[in-house]
Amino acid sequence: MTVLLSTLALLLSMTATGFAADTIKLGVAGPHSGDLAPYGIPAMRAAQLVVKQVNANGGILGKQVELLIQDDQCKPEIATNTATKLVTDGANVVLGHICSGATKAALGIYKDAKIPVMSPSATNPPLTQSGDYPNFFRTIASDDMQAKMAVDFALNKLGVKKIAILHDKGDYGKGFAEFAKKFVEESGKAEIVLFEGITPGAMDYSSIIQKVRRNDAEALIFGGYHPEASKLVSQLARKRVKAAFISDDGVKDDSFLKVAGSAAEGAYMTGPRDLSKIPLNAEAVAQFKAEYGSEPGAFFQEGYAAALALLNAIQKAGSTDYDAVTNALRTQYVETPVGKIKFDAKGDAEGVGFSVYTVKNGKFVELQ
């Protein structure tokens, strides 16, 4: 009996290892339980859908793709365990994690094990910009990307030389404004003539508008939300200040159009790109609906894109070797639901995320 069992165990383990060599292992980590599960499950399902399709088409490099799914509950301390588990299970690449904090905690472990990691949702800028994690990629725009986009637009498309930057003193608005300031200074193409915070809810901003005018600012970059932006654009119009108004996705809201009315015309703002024109996006959503009968939810498209990008890189690299795969991620374009993307030296996706919009005839119009 004992002999039989041990033989059986031996056989099983042999088949397991034998089988393992014949699959490509895609780790998926994120919150699949707990209150943050709605952010993790769509990406997990996206990976399942992609893998199902890939396997049905004969797999990658002649091998089937195997999913290793681990729950990290978005908690950094669990994420490190999750990462260790995925490493010991032999994951070749990892899709995850979802929350920036958990991602950061887990990244070191993957780095030591030389595993490429791609998050569909961690937007914290230092994850890529610090340069600490050469194994990290993401298919979502980082928080500073909007500011970069706004500044590039002002400098290159509008060609302004003097920029005033205002913010609402809040985390989001001030963060945006500070990144904008940094990018303008780094470019050396324009001068920042004003950098100040305004009080949200104040009755009027005429003093600050006068300052914008007196400093001859050609553009006003504002970090904050639409109620203050509406007041700013109306007062700009009233004081006949010609400065172009450029803002963030907190302003790209229908309320801005309604409240600011005609004063909103010609204002610029960054906002999430319109995905509906991308054919693969419609396909992925239809696939999800057919499988689960509901709308996909947050980070589904980004998760789908990440799974495609990772598997495509392995395919193009011809192996699961770390250097070959990361090199392929940085050089090979791939069609995904968030657009045709590849990754820059730091790991941020090029061609993803935000577009610049303008207000024309009371509507947001995406600028190319």
Next chain:
Amino acid sequence: MDYFLELFFGGLTRGSIYALIALGYTMVYGIIQLINFAHGEIYMIGAFVALIVAGVCTIYGLSGVSILILAGIVAVIYASAYGYTLEKIAYRPLRDAPRLSPLISAIGMSIFLQNYVLLAQTPDFLPFPRLIPEFAFMEPVAYILGSPELVILVTTLVTMILLTLLIKKTKIGKAMRATQQDMNMARLVGVSVDRIISLTFVIGSALAAIGGVLVASYIGQVNFYIGFLAGVKAFTAAVLGGIGSISGAVLGGLILGWAESFAAGYISSDYEDVFTFGLLVLILILRPSGILGKSTKQKV
């Protein structure tokens, strides 16, 4: 120099609105020694009523100034009714209670009214039609002063003159002054104190509503929360000028407006509030009763 003028008129516009609202605080305090913390919400309700009236008027094809006047009148009536009811249900039953009770009741009413409008209307910012017609002034003037600012200044000035006449020249005004001096004595000489107190609330609310309509059409948006900041600023203005004093409220409002405008203009708008509230603390240390306030001895 023109920059100074810009800031001066900006501060004057702001300050006159603060003064308009501050009058409600100061009048109520002068008579029953109560800080009516729900006063900012009356201002907000005035703006909302005007929004609704303006919406209805637009459907019937009225336009511009006629809507502004009509919306203003309805807002004043509505807000006055709110002020009257507020006093009746939240403060009158507590008139003989310790001073803290009506104060807490006032804070309660403030939160209640905010949430009531939040639920009855919407938490979103709503566009308010710009009812004050815009005239194109000549170039240098246009930067300094626009027609909306002018309308605000003139309306405030006229309202304040009317209020002063009411208090100084009429029988009602005399009764109000008598009640302010000594409530029991006034009652003994035949003044209907309850009616005078109600009237004070009605007048204060009407002024707040006028402020609400002017500000809403000036900045073009309303929201259930706008009363909070306006209330805090106006309360500060009233304390700065000397709470209980009518001319003090006006002076306090203007000083506050100018302080904010010049602080934002010459220093940085980052420190707008730091500067104004710093000024408040400073004045209260130097003159605890406010600029024009009389330091009254505690009644025994």
